[in-house]
Amino acid sequence: MKGWTGRILRVDLSKGKACVWEYDGSLALNFIGGRGFIIKILWDELKPATDPLSPENIMILAAGPLTGLPAVSSGKLVIGFKSPLTYGYGDGNVGTLAAVNLRKAGYDAVVIKGKANRPSYLYIGKNVELIRADELWGLTTFKVERELKKRYGGRAGILCIGPAGENLVKYATVISQEGRSGGRPGAGAVMGSKNLKAIVIEGEGEVNVADERKLREAAIEGFLKLKRSPKYAFWLRQGTMATISWSQKACVLPTTNFKEGMFEMAEKISGEVMESMVVLKRGCPNCNMPCGNVVKDYEGGLAELDYENVAMLGANIGLGDLSKIATLNRMADEYGLDTISLGNVIGFAMEASEKGLIEEEIEWGDFNAAKELIEEITFRKGLGSLLAEGTREASRRIGGGSERWAMNVKGLEISAYDCHAAPAMALAYSTSPIGAHHKDAWIIAWEISVGREKYDISKVKKLIELQRIRGGIFESLVVCRLPWIELNLSLEWYLRMFNNATGLRFTIQDMYSVADRIYSLIRAFWIREYKGAWDRAMDHPPARWFEEPLTKGPLKGAKLKREGFETMLSYYYKERGWDQRGIPKRNTLEKLGLKQVAEELSNYITLN
Ligand code: PTT
C-alpha cells in the first residue's frame, strides 16, 4: 500500500498493552483516512449505548494519506470518539506535530480503549509505553507541554488535556502547541475519563509514496501558488480574524447569546486592532501560510486569537475589549476548554441571570464574572458545575423556556455565525455530523452573495457539495482546508497529491462517493445511539432564530421562516437518500456499500 502506512496502533490502557493492526486495503479505499477511519472503527467496535465517559468508549487519532507529507498545511490530525456532550458522533481537527510524527512513526491511526489505573501519558515512538504521570495531573496544558518538551525535546509532538478534561467538563478539548485545540464535543473529557493526561509522539521514518518525483513537483507548485496569491500578505497579517469585520457588516456576528447579529463594539475587537497587538506568529507544522496570531493579553499572558474565539468570548457575551477577550481565550487554552461552547455557556448564563432563572447576578460584558465562571466551570464549582454540562443539559435543568435560547444543535453549541437571516447556514448547523459546527459547510458567505432571503433547492445542493468537500475530502485526506478556502488552492491540486501519493486514479466524483459513505455511516451511528428518541427535530436549529427577530441594524425584524426551513430540510434528506425522519434508506446504504450497516441498523429502527 502506498501513501498509507497500512498500520494502525491499538492501545488498551486498562491492560497497559499495545499491538499493531495491519489493516485491509479496503478500509483505505472505502474510507480514505481521518474521519472515515474513525467512523468505520467506531461503528464496528463501539458497543451501542456505551457511556462516553466509561473505559469502554473508544478514542481514535487518525491521520490521512496526505498528513505529514511535504504538502502545504499537512500537519493536521482528526480526533474522534463518542461524545459526552451530544451522545452521538464527535470529532475535531487539530494542527499538531503529533500528526506528522504519527505517520513518521509508521502509523495512520491510534485506537485507544480502556482506562489507565493511574494518571498516565502514552508515549509512541520506537516503542509504545504507558507512563505514570501523577506529577502532571492538575497542571494546565501549557505547563504539561513544557514539562514533556523538557523530557523529549522540541521535536516531540504532544497532545494533552488541562484540568477541564480531568474534571470531565463536557466540552473539554485536547490542546497542542499552546493554542491549537481539537475535539469540540468533549475530546478532552474522554481523555480525562481514561486517566490519560497526554500523548507524546516521536517519529523518524518516511511514508512510502507511489511517485515521489511527481509528488514533490506538485508540492512545490502548491507552495508557490500560495506564496504568489494576491491574498497572501493580508492572510498572514490577519488570518481568520478578518472575519470579525465581515460578520459585523453582514449582520451575522453573534451578539449577547445570539440575540443580535451586530455588536456595537465590533471595531474594538477587529482584525485591525489585533494587528496592532500581535507579538508572535505561530502555525501548524508544514504550513507556509501560518494564521496563529499571538497577542499579549490583559494579564500579561500570551494568547492565540482566532475569529471564533473572539466572536464567542467577545460579542456573544457583550465584551468589547480585545486584550480582555485574549485573557479568556488563554484561560480556555490553558484549562483545555472549547472556546465556542464556552462563549455559548457564558452567554447562556448571562441571559439566564437577566431573566431571573438563576440566583447569580452576571451582567453582560462583565470580564471578572466571565473569568470567575471559567474557573468554576473548569473545577466544577457552584454554577460552573451546571454549565460544565453544556447548554442543552443546563437548559433542561433550569427550565423557564430556556431551551428556546440554549444555542446548540444535538447538544453541541453553535459556532460564531448568527442565522436569523441565513437559512442555508442554519441548515448547515442542523445537519452537521457532529452537532452545530461550521467545519462541514461554511455556506454563509456564498448564501449572502446569492440572496439570503431565499429558501431554495440550489442552496441545499450547494450545502451538500460543501459537506462533501470540507467534511468528506478534507477530513479524510486530513490536511488543512484553509489554503483551498482562503487562497484558492484548487481541489484538483489535492487530488493530484492524493493520486501521486497512493498511485490511484481517483476523480472528484470518487471522492464524493467516499464522502457520502462517511456521512451516511455517521448518521447511522447517531441513530443507533438515539434509537427511538431519534426524530427530524434533531436536525433543527434553536427556536430563538424562528421566534425572536433581530431588533437592531439593517436587518431589523429578520427571523427564520419555519416553513421555508422545513422545505429545505426535506429536500436535503431527499438528496442524501435519507427518509423524512432523516434516516438513511436501506437502498442508499446498500448503494454506498453499507449493506451490513443497513442490516444492523434495522435492529434499532425501521428502515424505509
Ligand atoms: C475547531 C474550532 C475552531 S474553528 C476554533 S477557531 W476556527 C476554535 N479554536 C479554539 C482555540 O483556539 N482554543 C480553544 N481552547 N478552543 C477552541 N475552539 C474552537 O475550535 C484551527 C484552524 C481553524 S481556526 C479553522 S476554522 C480550520 N479548521 C479546520 C478543520 O476543522 N478541518 C481541517 N481539515 N482544516 C482546518 N483548518 C483550520 O484550522 P475543532 P487548530 Mg481546531 C486557540 O478543532 O474541534 O475541529 O474545532 O484546530 O489546530 O486549532 O486550527 O476560526
Ligand code: SF4
Ligand atoms: Fe494551521 Fe492556519 Fe496553517 Fe491551516 S493555515 S495549517 S490552521 S496555521
